[in-house]
Amino acid sequence: MSTEVYATPMTPNEVSMAVESGPTAAIEAPEPTAITAPVIEWFAENARDLPWRRSDCSPWGVLVSEFMLQQTPVSRVLEPWRRWLDRWPTPEALALEPAGEAVRAWGRLGYPRRALRLHAAAVAIGERHDGQVPEDHAELLALPGVGEYTAAAVASFAYARAHPVLDTNVRRVLARVFSGTEFPPPAPTVAERALARRVMPEEEAATWAAASMELGALVCTATNPRCDACPVVQACRWVALGRPAHDGPPRRGQAYAGTDRQVRGLLLQVLREHEGPVPQHRLDIVWPDATQRARALESLLADGLVRTSGDAFRLP
DNA sequence: AATTCGTGGAG
DNA sequence: TCTCCAAGAAT
Numbered sequence: 001m002s003t004e005v006y007a008t009p010m011t012p013n014e015v016s017m018a019v020e021s022g023p024t025a026a027i028e029a030p031e032p033t034a035i036t037a038p039v040i041e042w043f044a045e046n047a048r049d050l051p052w053r054r055s056d057c058s059p060w061g062v063l064v065s066e067f068m069l070q071q072t073p074v075s076r077v078l079e080p081w082r083r084w085l086d087r088w089p090t091p092e093a094l095a096l097e098p099a100g101e102a103v104r105a106w107g108r109l110g111y112p113r114r115a116l117r118l119h120a121a122a123v124a125i126g127e128r129h130d131g132q133v134p135e136d137h138a139e140l141l142a143l144p145g146v147g148e149y150t151a152a153a154v155a156s157f158a159y160a161r162a163h164p165v166l167d168t169n170v171r172r173v174l175a176r177v178f179s180g181t182e183f184p185p186p187a188p189t190v191a192e193r194a195l196a197r198r199v200m201p202e203e204e205a206a207t208w209a210a211a212s213m214e215l216g217a218l219v220c221t222a223t224n225p226r227c228d229a230c231p232v233v234q235a236c237r238w239v240a241l242g243r244p245a246h247d248g249p250p251r252r253g254q255a256y257a258g259t260d261r262q263v264r265g266l267l268l269q270v271l272r273e274h275e276g277p278v279p280q281h282r283l284d285i286v287w288p289d290a291t292q293r294a295r296a297l298e299s300l301l302a303d304g305l306v307r308t309s310g311d312a313f314r315l316p
Numbered sequence: 317a318a319t320t321c322g323t324g325g326a327g
Numbered sequence: 328t329c330t331c332c333a334a335g336a337a338t
Contacts (some may be wrong), residue, residue, distance in 0.1 A: 069334040076324070076333085110322030117336080147336045167334045171322055187317080213334060222332065223327080253331060256322075303321090 029178040030235040032198040036208055040201075042231035043211030046218065050074065051082065052157070053210070059133035059158035061085050066150045066157075067118045072109055072142075074217075080107055087174065091122035092131045103305060104272050112268055112305055116316075117145025133160040153209070162205035164196035169216025170209075176220060180237035182246040183222070185315030263287045263296035268305060277312035 051057060052065035064084055064183040068077040084105060088094040094102065099119040106115035126134060133154065134140055140151035152163040171184035174195055184192065201208050221224045225235050227243075238244070256262055266286040271278055287293045297313070300306040307316045 024320095054334060066334065071321090071333060071335055073333045108323060110324085111335090113321065116334085145336065157319095167335085168332095169334070183335065217334080230317075230327080251331095254321090257323095259320095261320080261322055268322090 008133060027237055027240045029179060029180070029237050032195065033201070034235050035177055035232045036199065036201045038231040039211045039215055040204060040207055043207070043214055047210070047214055059154065060091055062158040063121070063133050063154050064118065066153050067114050068109055070114060070150070076109065078228065079215060080109055084163045090131065091133065093192060094119060094122040095126045095299050099252040099304070099314060103315050107272070113303055115143060116304060120144035121146065122291050135161065137161070137163055148274040156209045160206045162200065162202055164193065164200050165209035165213065166192060166196045167213055170196065170214045172222065173212055173216045173220045176238035177232060180239065180241045180244070184249065186251070259291065260299065263292055264300055266280070267296055267300060271306060271313065277309035277314045279312045283313065
């Protein structure tokens with residue numbers, strides 16, 4: 001089977017023609033294996049040079065990157081990742097420090113529970129895996145903060161194991177190419193997992209995982225996709241259908257201003273900036289609503305992100 | 317299954 | 328300005 005037809009991108013004009021003319025005949029999904037070769041070829045030319053992709057990056061470096069990249073853009077992760085690995089080059093090094101140091105070093109990456117879980121994962125790796133990041137998907141999955149995506153990503157990128165990697169980028173690519181919809185379902189479905197497994201080339205699975213993620217991140221983006229630069233535009237069902245807009249219930253955007261999350265963030269910011277215990281009054285000034293402030297602090301304590309120290313508060 | 321959990325850059 | 332959303336996980 002020739003891949004030439006897919007390897008030649010449409011010109012911008014051809015894309016707009018396809019978009020404007022809309023469907024002329026029955027539009028069917030391409031064969032699952034039709035897109036792998038052109039996407040991998042595209043990746044060879046267009047991959048970003050990210051530090052956790054270099055051959056000298058340890059499995060621990062990959063694991064740290066995956067934690068930091070959960071819901072956080074690459075551009076914001078680069079610098080904290082570099083400093084993190086400089087300070088803690090192994091899981092053991094991190095496990096030797098209090099969890100609060102991980103929370104402090106996490107800085108403003110957001111979702112600081114990830115820092116706590118990464119620290120807990122480092123401890124577990126020392127206890128259960130002799131200090132080595134495990135290769136096995138099930139063992140990875142058992143680590144704190146490691147879900148289906150992260151386990152598959154670490155197995156793939158650190159150990160070149162063949163696991164379908166279904167992140168938000170890949171899900172969007174598959175939704176567009178095969179389902180002809182602008183966006184995937186709200187949460188991963190059985191059908192998506194089955195498709196991801198069929199699309200994955202057994203012999204280049206890890207490369208495919210990185211390549212399909214990269215395509216979603218750089219070309220098949222959530223807003224303003226660059227279809228004129230896409231290596232599989234001619235196979236894409238969504239493009240063939242005229243790029244129909246998302247149909248269905250509006251997708252949940254997360255409010256932030258005025259939420260407990262914002263208050264938690266403000267409280268934790270103060271605690272990160274102080275080595276020792278912080279008296280209550282230093283926390284009281286970050287938010288006017290005492291009820292919400294108390295609730296936020298309670299939840300931080302419940303999460304283990306904050307500890308009491310006499311009458312004061314500090315990182316764990 | 318639906319919510320909760322930070323932060324900041326881009327359009 | 329305001330909305331969207333970025334390599335998810337846990338509950």
